[in-house]
Amino acid sequence: MPELPEVETMCRGIKSIEGYRVINVQMTKCDLKPISIVPPVGEILDILKNQRILDVGRLGKRVLVNFENDYSLVIEPRMTGLVMLENPPNTKHLRLEIALKAVEGQERGIPETLGESEKKLMFWDRRGLGTIRLLAGSDLKSQLAQRLGPDALTITAKMYSERFGGRKKEIKVALLDQTLVAGIGNIYAAEILFLAGVDPRSACDRITLAQWERIAQATQTILQTAIEYEGSTLSDGTYRNAINGEGSYQHCHRVYDREGMACTRCELGRIQRLVQGQRSTFFCPVCQRKRGRHASLKAE
DNA sequence: CATATGTCCTGAGAGC
């Protein structure tokens, strides 16, 4: 599920835990197969107990909770994971709970009745493909940060052409490769290529500089706007923000999950679906023709 | 049966 805009929304939604300290860490008991948590929860508690949260960050599609002892909790939602503070969709798929308490003085000014001096950070995951890891700062760099490409919110046309340019891979497949650029997933890859007017089947080594410019510009436009809309909650309703609200960028989708519908830009083409790398791709065969130069960055 | 927002691992093949 969550791609960069959804993960960014999760991070912003739990930002109020900054400065709180860890009281307890526990797996929620359920009959489902447990998710991957490394090291085991007891060990995590030993390392994090009473530790203050310095800040909340994002690394590609992962949420980072950074502690004062230089450890970081890396939460990777994968397809259906959610990081929440309130109202999880159900208890059946609740996987981990971290009890937090405000440090001395932090709760001052907040009425005790609101219970704001205590918070609970939860990880909920229906499919259970998500993972949680606790890493020391140096391991975070070597095991994770180093393997990821530049964050999609910072990538430029030059970086695109340098990192992608020599490859034979199709551009849609390459955009999903987190070692090339971090944060783009299946929905936003489709939307970015539509806005850029680039055929998703184009081989990277045949994409022109002008097209890389359009792809870079579209990356920023699509992702920034999707963040403003707090991400996409698809028809299955799985994605929710930190307090169980829905995103609304799904109403802005121009191609994703719109097979057979008329293209909103040219009104001639019908959105087509094809499979690339075992994943669905949606595009407008008129606006995204390989040699087409009709595409314009002006969205509406 | 087919579909699903993501990532990791394995094995094959290419190129040096």
Place this chain on the structure above:
DNA sequence: TGCTCTCAGGACATAT
């Protein structure tokens, strides 16, 4: 031969 990189395919677990 061996090392590295690339790419295709499957696995992971649950639900609609």
